[in-house]
Amino acid sequence: MLYLIGLGLGDAKDITVKGLEVVRRCSRVYLEAYTSVLTVGKEALEEFYGRKLILADREVVEQEADNIFKDADVNDVAFLVVGDPFGATTHSDLILRATKLGIPYQVIHNASIMNAVGCCGLQVMFYFLVSYKFIVISYRSHKT
Numbered sequence: 001m002l003y004l005i006g007l008g009l010g011d012a013k014d015i016t017v018k019g020l021e022v023v024r025r026c027s028r029v030y031l032e033a034y035t036s037v038l039t040v041g042k043e044a045l046e047e048f049y050g051r052k053l054i055l056a057d058r059e060v061v062e063q064e065a066d067n068i069f070k071d072a073d074v075n076d077v078a079f080l081v082v083g084d085p086f087g088a089t090t091h092s093d094l095i096l097r098a099t100k101l102g103i104p105y106q107v108i109h110n111a112s113i114m115n116a117v118g119c120c121g122l123q124v125m126f127y128f129l130v131s132y133k134f135i136v137i138s139y140r141s142h143k144t
């Protein structure tokens with residue numbers, strides 16, 4: 001089984017209880033290291049999780065993903081993501097590739113930047129209204 005696990009936005013302890021249980025039983029644990037910035041070091045995560053983490057940079061995720069999927073049909077493999085697993089299209093792509101390979105997967109969600117917008121005094125339900133950009137295009141007919 002391939003697990004995509006959100007780590008939340010803070011420190012090592014922001015992982016969910018369910019996510020931590022899965023991490024501790026997986027045969028391999030990858031730490032995605034290019035779409036977001038960790039607020040703590042890899043070593044702090046390893047100490048808290050009690051597991052060694054394999055750094056997965058862009059090259060590993062996009063060009064060497066076969067290593068991530070290797071034996072994931074018979075062993076549990078975790079892929080840790082800062083925030084929520086669906087915060088980047090790369091992670092959705094992993095799900096699509098796992099499905100094509102017949103590898104079962106499970107997503108364990110966590111807080112993302114969308115949840116943290118409240119720290120700015122905004123509400124998630126109205127966020128799109130605040131960030132929406134209006135484009136004004138003047139239209140003139142070429143007909144005279």
